[in-house]
Amino acid sequence: MAKKQIAAAQFITTATGDRLAVIPEAEYQRMLEALEERADEESVSAYKQRLADGEEELMPAEFADRIIKGESAIRVWREFRAMTAHELAEKAEISAGFLSQIERGERDGSFETIKKIATALEISVDDIC
CATH class of the missing domain: 1.10.260.40 (lambda repressor-like DNA-binding domains)
Incomplete structure (x- = not known):
């Protein structure tokens, strides 16, 4: 699967000196979805390990x-x-x-x-x- 091109971010500095990155909302949503997918994959992996270790069991x-x-x-x-x-x-x-x-x-x-x-x-x- 080809990786989607990441949109260029605009950087701004606030009055207090904080540096912020501004990205398109669609890019922000894509990043959230990617993080959620990764968290799901990690949860499944951890569950499979617990199952293999005998700490979990499957019920029909x-x-x-x-x-x-x-x-x-x-x-x-x-x-x-x-x-x-x-x-x-x-x-x-x-x-x-x-x-x-x-x-x-x-x-x-x-x-x-x-x-x-x-x-x-x-x-x-x-x-x-």
Whole structure:
């Protein structure tokens, strides 16, 4: 891809002695877009590295879509992890009945309970809140 010719800048000096570059607005917008694209590329690169290092994981769309549609994130993550409610409850040190009520939205767990569930699922609290 050929590089676009950069427009010539006009330089002015303010009354306080600051030297400013004046460029056409279209050139300014092009520079902003280039910076945003570079930031996006760096973010993707960093994510790929975290994924390669095992610090990130991918969830299939079928599971992510269920969360997006409003299904209990705890239930979806539990099923993604191929755990039964009893297994998760035991690992989180709560009753299976209480976990079931949380998954159905009938009860809210305390922050400590949610933290235990997240730890048992090996995810962050943000992933289920």
